[in-house]
Amino acid sequence: MSQIKPLIDHLISDTMLEDSNSVRGEINAVAWARVSTDMQEDRGLSLPQQLKEIREYASNEGIHIVEEYSEAASAYQKYDKRIKFHEMLKRAKSDTNVNAILVHDLSRFSRDSLRAKELMRELRSAGIRVISLNDPELDPDSVAGTYLEAILLAKNEAYSKDIAFHTKKGCRANVQTYDPETGWAYWNGGQPIWGYSIKRFKRGNDRSGKPIYKSIVVPDDTVVEGKTVSEWAKYCLVELAAKGASLDELRDFCNEHNIPARRGDYWHTSTWHSLLQPHALLKYCGYGVWNVHKRNGKKRPVADWVIVENAQEPLISEEIARAITDSRKEKRLLHSFDRGYSKSKDSPYLLSGGLFTCGRCTSNMQGLKKKGYGYYVCGSQPYRKGMGCGTAVYVPQDWLEDLVIDGLQELLKLSAASKSFVSRINSDIEAIWLSGTGCDTRVEEKLKQVESEITNIRNALLKGLDDITWANKKLSQLNHDKKQLESMLDVSGNPPLIDQDIAASYLTDLHHVMDKGENKAKKKFLRSRVRDIKLAPDRLQVEVTYNVPGPLVKSSIAGGGFEPPTSGL
Ligand SMILES: [Zn+2]
Numbered sequence: 001m002s003q004i005k006p007l008i009d010h011l012i013s014d015t016m017l018e019d020s021n022s023v024r025g026e027i028n029a030v031a032w033a034r035v036s037t038d039m040q041e042d043r044g045l046s047l048p049q050q051l052k053e054i055r056e057y058a059s060n061e062g063i064h065i066v067e068e069y070s071e072a073a074s075a076y077q078k079y080d081k082r083i084k085f086h087e088m089l090k091r092a093k094s095d096t097n098v099n100a101i102l103v104h105d106l107s108r109f110s111r112d113s114l115r116a117k118e119l120m121r122e123l124r125s126a127g128i129r130v131i132s133l134n135d136p137e138l139d140p141d142s143v144a145g146t147y148l149e150a151i152l153l154a155k156n157e158a159y160s161k162d163i164a165f166h167t168k169k170g171c172r173a174n175v176q177t178y179d180p181e182t183g184w185a186y187w188n189g190g191q192p193i194w195g196y197s198i199k200r201f202k203r204g205n206d207r208s209g210k211p212i213y214k215s216i217v218v219p220d221d222t223v224v225e226g227k228t229v230s231e232w233a234k235y236c237l238v239e240l241a242a243k244g245a246s247l248d249e250l251r252d253f254c255n256e257h258n259i260p261a262r263r264g265d266y267w268h269t270s271t272w273h274s275l276l277q278p279h280a281l282l283k284y285c286g287y288g289v290w291n292v293h294k295r296n297g298k299k300r301p302v303a304d305w306v307i308v309e310n311a312q313e314p315l316i317s318e319e320i321a322r323a324i325t326d327s328r329k330e331k332r333l334l335h336s337f338d339r340g341y342s343k344s345k346d347s348p349y350l351l352s353g354g355l356f357t358c359g360r361c362t363s364n365m366q367g368l369k370k371k372g373y374g375y376y377v378c379g380s381q382p383y384r385k386g387m388g389c390g391t392a393v394y395v396p397q398d399w400l401e402d403l404v405i406d407g408l409q410e411l412l413k414l415s416a417a418s419k420s421f422v423s424r425i426n427s428d429i430e431a432i433w434l435s436g437t438g439c440d441t442r443v444e445e446k447l448k449q450v451e452s453e454i455t456n457i458r459n460a461l462l463k464g465l466d467d468i469t470w471a472n473k474k475l476s477q478l479n480h481d482k483k484q485l486e487s488m489l490d491v492s493g494n495p496p497l498i499d500q501d502i503a504a505s506y507l508t509d510l511h512h513v514m515d516k517g518e519n520k521a522k523k524k525f526l527r528s529r530v531r532d533i534k535l536a537p538d539r540l541q542v543e544v545t546y547n548v549p550g551p552l553v554k555s556s557i558a559g560g561g562f563e564p565p566t567s568g569l
Contacts (some may be wrong), residue, residue, distance in 0.1 A: 048103040058102060
């Protein structure tokens with residue numbers, strides 16, 4: 001026993017030594033500095049000062065700086081016009097030696113928190129860390145970490161918006177991207193349904209130069225017994241199943257014609273049972289269908305399925321699928337092929353009406369029944385056939401609504417119950433608020449000064465001052481200053497801190513409304529607690545932004561004019 005410990009220690013310290021000397025442990029960074037050319041925002045350090053601090057930090061931490069980049073630009077400059085910034089990003093991504101970007105603080109990285117987060121995540125997945133001298137590095141996978149990361153970045157927008165919680169969730173099926181050359185959807189693994197096979201091809205290279213392979217699903221053209229497998233599938237579906245053949249008859253036909261079954265053995269009744277299931281028939285009609293089964297093999301509710309149009313070449317028409325379903329007498333799923341089906345009388349879509357928008361074209365996302373199930377789809381789709389936007393992404397209604405409500409509940413629960421979470425976040429919010437607004441604690445002082453000057457002049461006038469022209473001029477100037485200071489006070493006044501009691505009451509309201517409320521009340525409640533929801537159609541992600549569960553900040557900052565919900569909505 002006493003022998004093994006030194007050995008372990010030895011091995012471990014050896015590995016660690018090795019690591020720190022190897023490429024993996026070394027940090028090679030590009031340094032990034034930015035100043036704003038906007039007068040009102042110019043509260044940061046100068047470029048040389050930022051770079052000096054970055055160099056000092058790097059030398060203390062043993063980080064090697066590969067190259068320094070800097071830019072003086074307006075914060076309102078268009079993203080793609082930030083030439084130096086893109087040069088820096090390009091270098092970081094293409095130079096395999098670079099594994100970090102060093103910044104003085106995150107607001108130098110990007111003032112737009114949404115973009116910054118996307119970018120940081122993108123960089124992280126490419127193996128590049130963004131290291132800030134003045135912001136803690138967070139574990140992005142923890143709940144608190146997600147919120148903290150969001151908050152820390154939100155400061156850069158503090159001039160126009162207040163601090164809010166962002167969360168981001170993928171729409172699960174990242175296969176909803178279409179191959180630009182063939183037009184079919186990418187396949188994300190597993191075995192395709194019988195009658196199809198997988199075609200793999202090269203689509204560009206990754207940053208280390210390795211080729212990237214993508215797959216699509218194509219009709220299986222392997223020839224058996226004089227026909228291709230896809231032709232056999234077509235025949236079985238169109239000529240047999242749609243004309244009323246039973247599962248046993250289909251099984252016997254395949255076995256008699258020596259058509260190889262998927263797993264190489266005989267065809268079973270159960271094989272045909274599963275091939276004629278609605279999700280399978282949808283696939284034969286050319287739809288991509290994902291998220292059908294849970295891990296335990298049980299089926300999810302249909303509303304949870306992710307369905308994509310034109311995912312692969314159809315083998316059968318929808319009429320055939322309908323005929324098969326009819327003959328199978330699976331009435332419960334019959335309506336999934338009835339395009340006109342709609343029972344929406346009183347908009348059952350909790351997030352419609354402007355809360356949920358398309359990140360590609362900014363249209364409102366609309367509730368839409370498709371094949372009997374509820375989806376949110378970009379408003380460009382039903383009205384303009386997607387003109388001005390692009391390929392439709394159907395976001396399952398139940399999935400999104402659950403996500404938004406669960407996220408809100410999680411946030412409120414944490415805020416209402418965890419003192420440490422609240423105090424940690426509140427102190428962060430305060431710090432962010434101060435640095436983000438460049439909060440001038442002297443604003444109040446200056447305002448008092450201006451006010452007393454105004455009073456003095458008024459008093460002087462009352463006491464018979466006769467230079468009215470001077471007094472008027474001076475007064476109008478002072479009033480102008482006063483207004484400006486007051487507007488600054490608006491921003492720097494109150495950070496929107498989390499209030500535990502308010503969070504608790506919102507939580508009660510949430511449960512009450514969701515359990516008992518009508519759709520109208522539910523919609524109203526969600527509108528008051530959720531700032532906005534954005535779909536990023538190309539990344540298949542939704543970004544949900546919640547209001548901080550605290551006393552509402554002045555509406556000029558919150559940008560909303562949301563009314564605080566009261567109990568018993
Ligand atoms: Zn759109």
